[in-house]
Amino acid sequence: xxxxxxxxxxxxxxxxxxxxxxxxxxIMVFYRLGADFPLNSRWKDDWARFSxxxxxxxxxxxxxxxxxxxxxxxxxxxxxxxxxxLLLYPLFHxxxxxxxxxxxxxxxxxxxxxxxxxxxxRAYSKSNWVFFLxxxxxxxxxxxxxxxALLEGxxxxxxCAALLVVSTVRASSEGPxxxxxxxAAGALFTASVLSxxxxxxxxxxxxxxxxxxxxxxxxxRQIQRTLIPLITLGLILGLYWIFYSHNHQIDxxxxxxxxxxxxxxxxxxxxxxxxxxxxxxxxxxLVPLVYLLLFVSFKWLRALWSNPLFGCAxxxxxxxxxxxxxxxxxxxxxxxxxxxxxxLILFLGVQETTRLYPKTGIWVTVWIVAATxxxxxxxxxxxxxxxxxxxxxxxxxxxxxxxxxETKQLVIGHGAIMSxxxxxIPALDDISSAPMEEKLDRYHPGWALVWKDNADLLQKxxxxxxxxxxxxxxxxxxxxxxxxxxxxxxxxxx
Numbered sequence: 001x002x003x004x005x006x007x008x009x010x011x012x013x014x015x016x017x018x019x020x021x022x023x024x025x026x027i028m029v030f031y032r033l034g035a036d037f038p039l040n041s042r043w044k045d046d047w048a049r050f051s052x053x054x055x056x057x058x059x060x061x062x063x064x065x066x067x068x069x070x071x072x073x074x075x076x077x078x079x080x081x082x083x084x085x086l087l088l089y090p091l092f093h094x095x096x097x098x099x100x101x102x103x104x105x106x107x108x109x110x111x112x113x114x115x116x117x118x119x120x121x122r123a124y125s126k127s128n129w130v131f132f133l134x135x136x137x138x139x140x141x142x143x144x145x146x147x148x149a150l151l152e153g154x155x156x157x158x159x160c161a162a163l164l165v166v167s168t169v170r171a172s173s174e175g176p177x178x179x180x181x182x183x184a185a186g187a188l189f190t191a192s193v194l195s196x197x198x199x200x201x202x203x204x205x206x207x208x209x210x211x212x213x214x215x216x217x218x219x220x221r222q223i224q225r226t227l228i229p230l231i232t233l234g235l236i237l238g239l240y241w242i243f244y245s246h247n248h249q250i251d252x253x254x255x256x257x258x259x260x261x262x263x264x265x266x267x268x269x270x271x272x273x274x275x276x277x278x279x280x281x282x283x284x285x286l287v288p289l290v291y292l293l294l295f296v297s298f299k300w301l302r303a304l305w306s307n308p309l310f311g312c313a314x315x316x317x318x319x320x321x322x323x324x325x326x327x328x329x330x331x332x333x334x335x336x337x338x339x340x341x342x343x344l345i346l347f348l349g350v351q352e353t354t355r356l357y358p359k360t361g362i363w364v365t366v367w368i369v370a371a372t373x374x375x376x377x378x379x380x381x382x383x384x385x386x387x388x389x390x391x392x393x394x395x396x397x398x399x400x401x402x403x404x405x406e407t408k409q410l411v412i413g414h415g416a417i418m419s420x421x422x423x424x425i426p427a428l429d430d431i432s433s434a435p436m437e438e439k440l441d442r443y444h445p446g447w448a449l450v451w452k453d454n455a456d457l458l459q460k461x462x463x464x465x466x467x468x469x470x471x472x473x474x475x476x477x478x479x480x481x482x483x484x485x486x487x488x489x490x491x492x493x494x
Contacts, residue, residue, distance in 0.1 A: 018130040025137045026111045028383065029146055033103040035386035037148060039479055043141070043281060043332035049390075050451065050483060051415025053149040055429075057102060058417045059085030064097055065426045073434035073442060075258075076251040083194040084154055099391075099421040102149035109153040110146030116160040117340045123167040124309035127351045135368065136343055138375045141282050144382065145336045152336045154195035159202055160340070162188035162229070163312070166209050169225065171217040179228055182210070186232025193237065201323040202337075203233075205316040212308035254433040261326040270325050281332045282339050285371035289364070290342050293349030301352045310348045316341035393475035394422035397488055400472055401425055401447060407490060408446030414454040430454070436462040448489040453482060458489060467491040 037049040054061065059069045059078030069085070070076045078085055088102055095101040114136050122129035136142070146153055165185040169178055189206055192199040207226060214222040245252065264270075279287045294314070297304045304310045320337045324330040350368070354361025397419060401409055409425050416427035427449070432439050440462055448469060450457055458469045470492055474485040 015128075015130045018128075018134045022130075022134045022137045025134075025143065025379070026114075028379070029107045029110060029143060030104060031383065032386050033100045033107070033147060034391055035388055036390055036478060038144060038382040038385075039387060041140075041144065041382055043144070044480070046331040046333055047483070048150055048331065048333050049148060049478065051418045053099070053102065054415060054418030054421055054427075056081055056084055056151050057088055057149060057421070060088045060092060061097060061417060061420045062426070063089065064092055065420060065424065070248070070251070071428070073432055073439045075254060075429035075431040076248070076433070077255055079245050079248045079251045080197055080255055081151055081195060083191055084149075084151055087154065088149075097421060097424050099149065102421070103147055106149050106153040107146050109157040110142065113153075113156040113160040113340070114142070116157075116164050117344070120160065120164050120167055120309065121344060121347060123164075124307055125348060125351055127347065127354075132343070132347050135347075135372050136340060138372055138379065139283065139339055139343070140375050140378050140382075141332065142336055142339055143379055145333050148333075150333060151196040152333055155192050155199050156337060156340065158188050158192035158195060159199060159206075162186075162192065162206060163209060166206065166213065166229070167309075169210070169213060171214045171222075178225070182225055182228035183232045185210075186229030187236065189229060190233050190236040193233070194240070198320070198323045198337075201319040202316055204319055205312045205341075208315050209308055209312040212311065215308075250433045254431065258431060259327070261323075263326065267325055270330065271321075274321055274324055274330060277330070277332075278335060278338065278342070281335050282342060283371065283375070285374060286346055286368065287342060289367065290346045290349070293345060293353070297349065301349060301356070304348060304352050307348060309344060313341040313344035313348070317345070389475075389477045389479070391422060393477045393486055394419050396473065396475065397449065398423035398425065400488060404490070408444060410443060410445040411447045411449050412443075412445040412457075412491075413449040414451065414457065416449045419449055430457045436460060437465075440466055444493075446491055448491055450487050450489070451483045452485055452487065455487065463491075465494075467493060 038044075055075070055077055058076065059082060062071055062078075063069050063085070069078055087105060091101055091105055092098065114133065117136060118129050118133035121132050162185045165181055165188060169181050169185075185206070189199070189203070192202070206229065210226045210229060211222065214225050217225075275291070293301070297310075317338045320334065320341075324334045324338075327334075346368070350361060350364050353364060401407070401411075401423070411419060411425055411427040412430065413419075413427070414430045417429060418427075419425065420427050428439070428443055428445055430436075448458060448463075457463065463469065468491075469489040472488045472490050474487050477484050477486045
């Protein structure tokens, strides 16, 4: 066996064990999907668990309960993130509106992009890709956020699929299938963008991999092949704009107003904080090692940059880091997009370290094994204490609303569409593309569902002029003092 692979020795028995362990975690990710996001995890500051699952599935939820994908004057993220709702639509025809079904689909996407990332690693590395597969599958950040029906799952799934297709097209590749593969990569990347537009920050990574894979080819061919996925992306997005989204600019502007971006005075501070947060949120034991490997790659491990996947992974991580810095907030779920790239950097770096410095490579490998054991124990710790505060609260909301048939079964509130996942009762958001007065006069909601920090909705003059809000019940959800309780009000007409 070659000296440089000493710490990564392959054995059928070891591979079988690692694959079996990975399969266990692929099964575990589907376990108790109706439970709350872990209350005492290191990502408890991410408020996506309160409302984001409902917001970004609002298209399919509206379609099933009202017959329309959009609600005029309401908050309609579907315009810019249509793919998630389109994926859920056939599923909900089988299961009905069901938060567990939506989260199960997200978990399937997690399993898919973990496997595809490992296949990508295998295409550019001679090391043990099965070990990489296990480390990726046992990343606590990826594992637990894949148990929420968020947009990062489909974004990563289609992006990794695009990279995997690109990996099959090298400079020596010939035949009519080559441009078709590159077009397929462009279409898959477009699907990633239609899952979440922030995927555009990953476009440089895709372009870099296409370009580097064509090294050795004539410059003209290299340029042509690099342009094919870009042209495909532009064509599909252009058609989507022409035939659909340009008719809904008011909804796009409303969504843009809720997701402001731009450089600020504190952007440098945010960049420094991001380096720290990547350690605390992604992996406290492995991310510092990633930083060290990146640092030494510019002097002692320069051969790493000859591997197209290494540069791609660096650009991937930096691209989404740029998005996170430009956003006014950078919650933990954004780091799920960077996590696979950081682990690719780690494993490719360890492979090169082992080739040049075998003893160091062995010690680093031992560190990764220890970190994986620690991550596994953390997953089991959080999984062993499930709570169901959100499900119980919304079940009680459903019972309360159904017990008053004289009051219109339509809820309004910040992120109230989340309740539809559990109750099947239609909901409006307090975010509007029209004045609140017009929205209330059109829909006449009978109930308001608000978190403590959004209770000022009921103090708006448009509400007070039309209704007398009556507090019906309060529900303690997630035990988060900043937002709970969740409060149900009946809106009695004046």
